[in-house]
Amino acid sequence: MLFKVEMDVNVPVGYDQERLEELKAAEKARFQDLQAAGTWRHIWRVVGQYSNVSIFDVSDNARLHELITTLPLYPLMDVRITPLCRHPSSIHPDDR
Amino acid sequence: MLFKVEMDVNVPVGYDQERLEELKAAEKARFQDLQAAGTWRHIWRVVGQYSNVSIFDVSDNARLHELITTLPLYPLMDVRITPLCRHPSSIHPDDR
Amino acid sequence: MLFKVEMDVNVPVGYDQERLEELKAAEKARFQDLQAAGTWRHIWRVVGQYSNVSIFDVSDNARLHELITTLPLYPLMDVRITPLCRHPSSIHPDDR
Amino acid sequence: MLFKVEMDVNVPVGYDQERLEELKAAEKARFQDLQAAGTWRHIWRVVGQYSNVSIFDVSDNARLHELITTLPLYPLMDVRITPLCRHPSSIHPDDR
Amino acid sequence: MLFKVEMDVNVPVGYDQERLEELKAAEKARFQDLQAAGTWRHIWRVVGQYSNVSIFDVSDNARLHELITTLPLYPLMDVRITPLCRHPSSIHPDDR
Amino acid sequence: MLFKVEMDVNVPVGYDQERLEELKAAEKARFQDLQAAGTWRHIWRVVGQYSNVSIFDVSDNARLHELITTLPLYPLMDVRITPLCRHPSSIHPDDR
Amino acid sequence: MLFKVEMDVNVPVGYDQERLEELKAAEKARFQDLQAAGTWRHIWRVVGQYSNVSIFDVSDNARLHELITTLPLYPLMDVRITPLCRHPSSIHPDDR
Amino acid sequence: MLFKVEMDVNVPVGYDQERLEELKAAEKARFQDLQAAGTWRHIWRVVGQYSNVSIFDVSDNARLHELITTLPLYPLMDVRITPLCRHPSSIHPDDR
Amino acid sequence: MLFKVEMDVNVPVGYDQERLEELKAAEKARFQDLQAAGTWRHIWRVVGQYSNVSIFDVSDNARLHELITTLPLYPLMDVRITPLCRHPSSIHPDDR
Amino acid sequence: MLFKVEMDVNVPVGYDQERLEELKAAEKARFQDLQAAGTWRHIWRVVGQYSNVSIFDVSDNARLHELITTLPLYPLMDVRITPLCRHPSSIHPDDR
Numbered sequence: 001m002l003f004k005v006e007m008d009v010n011v012p013v014g015y016d017q018e019r020l021e022e023l024k025a026a027e028k029a030r031f032q033d034l035q036a037a038g039t040w041r042h043i044w045r046v047v048g049q050y051s052n053v054s055i056f057d058v059s060d061n062a063r064l065h066e067l068i069t070t071l072p073l074y075p076l077m078d079v080r081i082t083p084l085c086r087h088p089s090s091i092h093p094d095d096r
Numbered sequence: 097m098l099f100k101v102e103m104d105v106n107v108p109v110g111y112d113q114e115r116l117e118e119l120k121a122a123e124k125a126r127f128q129d130l131q132a133a134g135t136w137r138h139i140w141r142v143v144g145q146y147s148n149v150s151i152f153d154v155s156d157n158a159r160l161h162e163l164i165t166t167l168p169l170y171p172l173m174d175v176r177i178t179p180l181c182r183h184p185s186s187i188h189p190d191d192r
Numbered sequence: 193m194l195f196k197v198e199m200d201v202n203v204p205v206g207y208d209q210e211r212l213e214e215l216k217a218a219e220k221a222r223f224q225d226l227q228a229a230g231t232w233r234h235i236w237r238v239v240g241q242y243s244n245v246s247i248f249d250v251s252d253n254a255r256l257h258e259l260i261t262t263l264p265l266y267p268l269m270d271v272r273i274t275p276l277c278r279h280p281s282s283i284h285p286d287d288r
Numbered sequence: 289m290l291f292k293v294e295m296d297v298n299v300p301v302g303y304d305q306e307r308l309e310e311l312k313a314a315e316k317a318r319f320q321d322l323q324a325a326g327t328w329r330h331i332w333r334v335v336g337q338y339s340n341v342s343i344f345d346v347s348d349n350a351r352l353h354e355l356i357t358t359l360p361l362y363p364l365m366d367v368r369i370t371p372l373c374r375h376p377s378s379i380h381p382d383d384r
Numbered sequence: 385m386l387f388k389v390e391m392d393v394n395v396p397v398g399y400d401q402e403r404l405e406e407l408k409a410a411e412k413a414r415f416q417d418l419q420a421a422g423t424w425r426h427i428w429r430v431v432g433q434y435s436n437v438s439i440f441d442v443s444d445n446a447r448l449h450e451l452i453t454t455l456p457l458y459p460l461m462d463v464r465i466t467p468l469c470r471h472p473s474s475i476h477p478d479d480r
Numbered sequence: 481m482l483f484k485v486e487m488d489v490n491v492p493v494g495y496d497q498e499r500l501e502e503l504k505a506a507e508k509a510r511f512q513d514l515q516a517a518g519t520w521r522h523i524w525r526v527v528g529q530y531s532n533v534s535i536f537d538v539s540d541n542a543r544l545h546e547l548i549t550t551l552p553l554y555p556l557m558d559v560r561i562t563p564l565c566r567h568p569s570s571i572h573p574d575d576r
Numbered sequence: 577m578l579f580k581v582e583m584d585v586n587v588p589v590g591y592d593q594e595r596l597e598e599l600k601a602a603e604k605a606r607f608q609d610l611q612a613a614g615t616w617r618h619i620w621r622v623v624g625q626y627s628n629v630s631i632f633d634v635s636d637n638a639r640l641h642e643l644i645t646t647l648p649l650y651p652l653m654d655v656r657i658t659p660l661c662r663h664p665s666s667i668h669p670d671d672r
Numbered sequence: 673m674l675f676k677v678e679m680d681v682n683v684p685v686g687y688d689q690e691r692l693e694e695l696k697a698a699e700k701a702r703f704q705d706l707q708a709a710g711t712w713r714h715i716w717r718v719v720g721q722y723s724n725v726s727i728f729d730v731s732d733n734a735r736l737h738e739l740i741t742t743l744p745l746y747p748l749m750d751v752r753i754t755p756l757c758r759h760p761s762s763i764h765p766d767d768r
Numbered sequence: 769m770l771f772k773v774e775m776d777v778n779v780p781v782g783y784d785q786e787r788l789e790e791l792k793a794a795e796k797a798r799f800q801d802l803q804a805a806g807t808w809r810h811i812w813r814v815v816g817q818y819s820n821v822s823i824f825d826v827s828d829n830a831r832l833h834e835l836i837t838t839l840p841l842y843p844l845m846d847v848r849i850t851p852l853c854r855h856p857s858s859i860h861p862d863d864r
Numbered sequence: 865m866l867f868k869v870e871m872d873v874n875v876p877v878g879y880d881q882e883r884l885e886e887l888k889a890a891e892k893a894r895f896q897d898l899q900a901a902g903t904w905r906h907i908w909r910v911v912g913q914y915s916n917v918s919i920f921d922v923s924d925n926a927r928l929h930e931l932i933t934t935l936p937l938y939p940l941m942d943v944r945i946t947p948l949c950r951h952p953s954s955i956h957p958d959d960r
Contacts (some may be wrong), residue, residue, distance in 0.1 A: 001252050002140060003275070004149055006109060012301050013876055013939065028185045030210050035187055042138075044098060044151075044180035048932040049868070049947045053100055055140075061335050062277040068336040073302065083275055083337045084140035084193070085254040087148060089124045090896050091131055091301070097924050100946070101816065108781055109204055109267065120846040143253050144197070144260040144273045154867050156813050158949040169779065177816045179867070179947055181926040194332060197343055205396055205459065219379045227379055234330075235370035236290060236343075240389070240452040240465045244293055244375060247332075268426050276332035279340060281322055282317045289445050291467070293528070300493055349385050349527050350469040356528040363493065369528045371387070371467055373446040386524060388533055397588055397651065399503060412569045419571055426522075426562035428535075431637050432581070432644040432657045436567060437484055439524075468524035471532060473508045475515055481637050483659070485720065492685055541719050542661040543579050546722040555685065561720045563579070563659055565638040578716060580725055589780055589843065599812045604761045611763050616712075620727075620756035622675060623829050624773070624836040628677055628759060629724060631716075662714035665700045667707055673828050675851070684877055733769050735854040735913050736874070740912040747877065753912045755771070757830040764828055770908060774918055795919060796953045810906075812866060812948035823908075841935075847871055852908035853895055855916060857892045859899055 002041075002057055002084040003064055007077050009050040026072035034067065055084070097154055101164065102145040103173050122168035130163065151180070159167040193250055194233075194276040197260065199269050200243045218264035226259065247276070289346055290372040293356065295365050296339040314360035322355065343372070386425075386441055387448055387467040392432045392463050410456035423451065439468070481538055482521075482564040485548065487557050488531040506552035514547065535564075577634055578660040580619075581644065584627040584651050602648035615643065631660075673730055674713075674756040677740065679749050680723045698744035727756075731742065769826055770852040771834065774843050776819040794840035802835065821851070865922055866948040869932065871941050872915040890936035898931065920946070
């Protein structure tokens with residue numbers, strides 16, 4: 001089941017840079033695990049922002065909640081979630 | 097070059113249904129040509145709305161303008177465009 | 193899987209009253225079928241508005257899209273959808 | 289009398305974690321008392337947010353004010369309240 | 385039980401003036417009945433707008449819904465409702 | 481001359497509680513003086529918020545400015561002011 | 577007593593031009609009477625808009641309501657009103 | 673050349689009061705110089721706010737930028753600027 | 769003197785196409801005259817919209833008002849105007 | 865390829881002034897390099913704000929992202945980006 005997930009990272013002015021690098025490294029590792037598993041299906045950077053647009057493919061809402069709220073950078077994030085579904089005009093039977 | 101394109105279709109109450117079906121058929125044909133060409137790279141329906149979230153892969157801004165503004169349903173659409181780029185953490189070298 | 197669905201019905205000034213009554217009767221019949229099936233799990237009126245707050249319990253996003261967009265009053269509606277999940281503090285194991 | 293109550297919890301960056309855990313434990317205890325009493329009739333988590341959607345069933349406005357503003361997490365919350373009433377199409381005579 | 389009710393009347397350009405006068409006369413009669421009954425406890429005009437700010441005193445939410453949605457001018461209105469309660473600092477024991 | 485005055489009190493997380501209690505006591509005393517004088521004609525709490533809706537009856541704009549901006553809690557408040565006037569349909573000649 | 581009044585004139589596409597010219601002529605005459613009387617104390621055009629920013633000097637709120645809502649172009653206007661008062665730093669004792 | 677300039681002063685909770693008084697005194701002196709010169713042509717307080725509505729009369733945009741951004745209170749201000757011009761209906765040839 | 773002018777053209781559904789083409793031809797001619805004169809200094813299309821971002825170089829506000837409000841497509845436009853000035857870091861002494 | 869880039873600089877109250885001057889000097893140097901290279905094609909100050917409107921001319925989205933997010937003042941900025949393209953009515957073949 002597909003969801004558009006948009007994440008903005010808001011780093012407060014004066015935030016500890018070492019702590020931030022730790023969080024970013026942990027975030028990257030978590031992301032790559034989820035990407036390899038096919039759960040975090042797509043990610044793109046938003047030009048000029050510390051933000052991404054992502055597509056998640058999950059079994060249900062509860063799983064999505066657990067994944068998003070345990071991301072290492074989650075305490076610094078604003079998150080917007082939009083449920084999606086396959087488009088009937090698509091010529092790719094497995095376009096996710 | 098990648099762009100998120102979000103399209104909302106607003107059909108006025110009382111709009112001619114035959115005309116609408118023609119526009120939708122023409123839109124579907126145009127979409128499938130662009131999808132086959134790899135230009136309209138992804139499309140998803142937004143649940144509960146007459147809206148989609150799409151990813152376009154185009155050579156430049158001018159080409160995107162030409163594609164969007166000549167869509168058959170364009171006169172009934174609100175369109176929001178966001179420039180994207182590849183995310184450096186992605187493990188898929190060709191993730192578009 | 194649970195979703196909050198908020199529906200506002202916007203009747204244009206001068207809309208044909210007979211047509212509106214037909215749509216409302218068809219909407220009511222559809223609602224009661226879905227309520228009996230446990231799909232449209234809750235509905236409440238918003239005080240002073242032609243709006244409701246509903247809880248849907250569906251198998252997946254695609255099913256929710258199909259249900260909402262085929263409602264008889266859908267062409268007159270604004271719809272807002274929010275994915276929900278069970279709250280871990282709840283003392284009711286089946287609180288949906 | 290029914291109200292939709294939407295609560296967003298905003299934890300400032302750097303907030304004392306021990307204090308937060310105390311508030312959350314106290315909030316959970318209060319919630320479960322009110323849920324057992326039938327006052328906090330429903331609660332759902334909003335996917336991806338530290339937010340809930342709740343339905344309260346109270347005798348009057350003043351009682352609702354007292355309940356909400358004395359919640360342990362209230363000082364960290366944004367709250368939106370919407371008065372509701374029973375929907376006439378409902379087939380469940382006691383659907384609250 | 386008290387509610388602030390704010391009503392904006394939006395008359396479409398070209399609306400039939402005779403019909404409007406009928407609705408306004410019916411609205412005035414209904415208002416005065418409710419004011420005499422103590423239900424529509426206060427009304428003030430918003431300066432420069434076709435809008436009012438009102439205080440309703442009703443037994444419950446369902447009664448308020450019935451009163452507001454059957455007002456003669458309701459089809460031309462935008463309505464915003466806010467639940468209120470007595471302020472503990474008030475020196476007037478019956479200030480409603 | 482009547483004005484609707486809406487006040488939201490925003491207490492920063494970690495604000496000194498003793499200082500807050502002093503401000504609230506001073507605010508209450510000032511309010512009761514103004515209520516006794518008929519200037520702060522009505523006050524209601526907004527359910528679930530640290531906010532009130534008030535009606536002021538003052539001789540002119542300058543007097544209202546002086547009253548509002550010298551309230552003890554004013555430095556923590558957001559204030560919205562709307563000029564009102566008597567409604568011609570009112571059956572109470574002195575409804576203020 | 578001073579108020580900032582901001583007026584936007586919204587002429588629907590296809591509005592009768594002769595009717596519009598009549599309304600504009602009547603508006604101009606009314607404006608010049610009020611300007612001569614010192615009531616409509618200032619008026620400026622907003623660059624690039626069919627809008628003005630005005631300062632009214634009136635005896636009370638009710639008088640302002642009567643003046644604004646009887647302007648010939650009022651049915652096509654959006655109006656925003658802000659109560660003002662003299663600024664204590666002003667070196668002009670009669671700056672209105 | 674005329675501009676409407678709207679200034680909101682936002683004093684952070686806990687801001688040094690002595691520093692604030694210095695800034696206000698410097699602001700007042702600067703204002704009175706500019707008012708005497710005819711540049712800061714009008715100023716009014718917004719009732720109930722730490723805000724003003726002003727009319728500036730300057731030779732060009734660059735001069736306005738220099739004046740506004742060097743005001744002593746500018747670091748605490750939100751500023752909104754709207755270009756204005758003379759209204760053709762005005763009966764005062766020099767109404768600025 | 770420089771201004772950013774953003775224009776959105778809103779063509780109502782069902783608008784007469786011949787009339788629209790006439791307006792667009794007249795708009796183009798007017799634009800090219802103003803561009804040749806150096807007044808309409810820059811114009812860019814906004815990708816995917818019937819909108820442009822322009823830079824005007826005019827002698828004063830009144831001239832800008834006259835130019836914008838007499839554009840052939842003005843009755844179908846929403847216009848937003850922002851006063852600009854030269855940036856002191858620019859290495860081009862005549863960058864307009 | 866052209867983009868409108870709007871940058872607002874938000875300096876927190878009490879920010880270290882020496883640090884700010886360093887960032888501004890570094891920003892100016894970077895800007896002048898990019899302006900000399902033709903990449904940062906235009907820049908204008910927004911009157912009365914610590915903001916600019918700029919036009920960037922870059923090879924692709926990824927390059928724009930890299931340029932913007934490494935600006936020395938970027939951590940204090942809000943940035944809004946809008947893709948542009950050449951306007952077909954322009955009489956300047958190289959108007960960028």
